[in-house]
Amino acid sequence: MVLKLYPNYLPSPSIVPIHYNKPTxxxxxxxxxxxxxxxxxxxxxxxxxxxxxxxxxxxxxxxxxxxxxxxxxxxxxxxxxxxxxxxxxxxxxxxxxxxxxxxxxDNLSEDSMKNAIKTGKSSVHDFLDVYGRPVLIVDASKHFPGMQDEDEKLCVFQIEKALSMLPEGQEQILGIIDLRGFGTANADMNFLTFLFDVFYYYYPKRLGQVLMVDAPFLFKPLWQLAKSLLKKHASLVRFCSVQTVREEYFTEETVPALFRDENATQNCPQT
The missing domain is CATH 1.10.8 (Helicase, Ruva Protein; domain 3)
Incomplete structure (x- = not known):
């Protein structure tokens, strides 16, 4: 399967808190x-x-x-x-x-997905990032292969939810994959392929950027395989630290609770 994504085009920075309320x-x-x-x-x-x-x-x-x-x-x-x-x-x-x-x-809802939501595998943040984008957060350490149907449905449900929060003038969302605690038991190339495939074919240009946070060394082989499929579109992905997430993408008031840990790893992994 050949994956295709589009390069990122960021709008001018702004902070908007979201509360669920040549000739042609x-x-x-x-x-x-x-x-x-x-x-x-x-x-x-x-x-x-x-x-x-x-x-x-x-x-x-x-x-x-x-x-x-x-x-x-x-x-x-x-x-x-x-x-x-x-x-x-x-x-x-x-x-x-x-x-x-x-x-x-269209049948996916908070009620139909309530059990999957309780796992904490993914969530949509209550606030936008500093670029005015809704934020979809994935906790990779809570993902385990073998639950493909549930994981795919949860993924699409969260994408739909994030897109429903787009403010006027904004067209893209930010994806954050927290890789702290990621182990071999969490590796799932099929799901990673599904995730990017869905964005390319069914939600084109909706994914502005993907942050891979504090990726461990053992994630490198999986990324090299994914990168070979994504080719130039791998530029959507940025490997960074928790500190980078806090300081460059959110304000002190809007940073997700998951990334407020001051003792988190500070070094940005190299790829």
């Missing part, structure tokens, strides 16, 4: 030479409607409504991701919507 040129249906990746409103609207009609005619069995084949905001997002190429957007969107339907994304 057409050729083969694609817009070329759009340096900003955007079109004017009229042309964007025309392409959204074109994709919408294509999905209706070619994939009429797909669901409609929010995150369905007629969700214009979702259509626009995938058009931007595919550089406004209608053919590519239709292909990618049809697969994403079908995946959501088969995976049962």
């Amino acid at each position: 040129k057409f050729r083969n249906f694609c817009v070329r030479n759009c340096s900003s990746g955007n079109l004017d409103v009229d042309n964007s609207r025309k392409l959204v409607l074109e994709v919408k009609e294509r999905l209706k005619n070619e994939y009429h069995d797909l669901p409609v409504g929010k995150k369905g084949r007629d969700d214009e905001s979702m259509i626009l997002w995938f058009l931007k991701d595919r550089k406004f190429c209608v053919d590519e957007a239709v292909n990618r969107l049809s697969k994403a919507i079908k995946w959501r339907q088969e995976f049962g994304v």
